[in-house]
Amino acid sequence: MTVSDNGPHPNAFDIEGETRANSNYRTVAWTGKYLQVTLMSIPVGESIGLEVHPETDQFLRLDAGQGRCVMGPAQDRLEFEQDVRDGWAIQVPAGTWHDVINTGDEPMRLYTIYAPVHHAPGITQATAADASADEEAGRDEPPSWSVQPGGGEPDGHA
Secondary structure, three states: OOOOOOOOOOOOOOHHHHHHHHHEEEEEEEEEOEEEEEEEEEOOOEEEEEEOOOEEEEEEEEEEEEEEEEEEEEOOEEEEEEEEOOEEEEEOOOOOEEEEEOOOOOEEEEEEOOOOOOOOOOOOOOOOHHHHHHOOOOOOOOOOOOOOOOOOOOEEEE
16 A cells, blocks of 8 residues: 555545455555545455444545445434445435444455544554453544544443
């Protein structure tokens, strides 16, 4: 991979090529003041993990593989279901529980755009377990120069 998060400075890269080349669970590709681009690779049979971001809108696009997107108002009310594959985009409104499960026979490669910024700039997490450990240890926090909503509910994970 050749992408490197240069913070809130002008940037351009081949997002499809970098997304397809990314083998990490999460790689933060670019962090701005108001939004962030991350690349993800989800192994066969696994998922991004059921979660909710009360004050973060999210856009995801698959560049390889296939999966099933589920969303809803509560973790036990995932009323929206859609099969997705290469080229599909998913829009997750703030406060919506969501997950994308790899239903294919190859790693699912996607990128996601968070608004506002959600992760530490440039952080790379090889696995979902690494991502959870970084979050619990406080190593995966948005930078102080990013604009964050004020005092709402924290993110939730199932």
